[in-house]
Amino acid sequence: MRQRLAHMAWHVKFGSAAVATLLAGWLLAGQPARAIPEAPTEAPPGALVTKILYVGKRYAEPPPLSLLDKILSDEGAQGARLAIKENNMTGRLVEQHFELIEVVAGEKEDVVPKVKAQLDEGHGLIVADLEPSDLLAVADLAEAKGAVLFNVRSSSDELRQEQCRSNVFHIIPNWAMRADALAQYLIWKKWRRWLVVHGTTPGDKDYVAAIRRAAQKFGAKIVDERPYEFDAGSRRTDSGHQQIQTQMPLLTQGAPEYDVIFAADVGEAFGDYLMFRTYEPRPVVGSQGLQAVAWHRSFEQYAGTQLQNRFEKQAKRVMTERDFTAWLGVRVVGEAVTRSAKNTPADVKAYILSKDFEVAGFKGVGLTFRTWDHQMRQPILLSGPRALVSISPQDGFLHQKYLTDTLGFDEPETKCRFNK
16 A cells, blocks of 8 residues: 555646546555556547557567566567557547557558558657667658657667757666666675677677666676677577577686676576576676566566556557557657646647646656757666566665656767757
């Protein structure tokens, strides 16, 4: 009960929209084992109708290293669908209705014409489950100038720095936030010496850059950096474990004394195999081992269990990070429209950048956006494979305004210039 009160208390700002949000939140939080009651599928007469566009693409992705993780074809979309139900639970109390339009391009299709057609129809509130090149191509459309895009997939720092766009808001944490969240915990543990082991994909290189930045920012030392250059081969064959058992000691032996291995393996080529196979007995953090994430299947604090249960009831599987960020993107729109009673992209953008906006994300504090790069401020979960370990920001890391601004690029550090 105390967790629910902590999660909901900051909602109370008086007015019909706030009361509706509060009532709906209590209704949802009180149903941990049941599906959300069905909201009307059609807009009631006279309701304010808000249409949200979910845009995705079936990118070629490697299969998970572990058979415990299944290949998903609806990742992200399921989170958006759940959020639409929740938006309508609140909306029906204040004569508002929300609809989700899903546009998903095939692996070899160009997603831009599909989005352009939707923009021509006036659908300018977009949850973008896209890689950076496609996200920028959509954001730079002339028709998208007045749209609002919520990035729920890419952690690229460049999208928040040199390649920032004024019509793009970032729900998912960037690499700098993730590296800083882990760095704070490692400093708190006095594990200041890091051996960095990385892959060669663009994401791996971005994460390594963020790790270097975090080490300098918080006073840690990278004792060595080592690329993974082995041929992964057939890792799921009968003899695959023998190959890996030989590779990992070779990869990690002979390094200067270190406290942890900081893995940067965004493409999941080798990181899971570092654990228990390194030359020295050391913990693994980063893209595998202890990870910094926006959401994790083990998280249950601040009524997180209720969200996990509702999602599993709907999707018949656990909620992934991308499901959560897509859910949160749709909820941002719902929160803004419910409270402001306005639903044009310009009105939504103005409200979410105002001092009045914050959205519940089951993390104990209201989540807001940074004005200088449109990154969402949020606590970062530090989780092992099966259990939550900690939440950053860590105690003792202070900021003059928002503790969450100790994670990632603070305003004095930003290279984002929206006027360009």
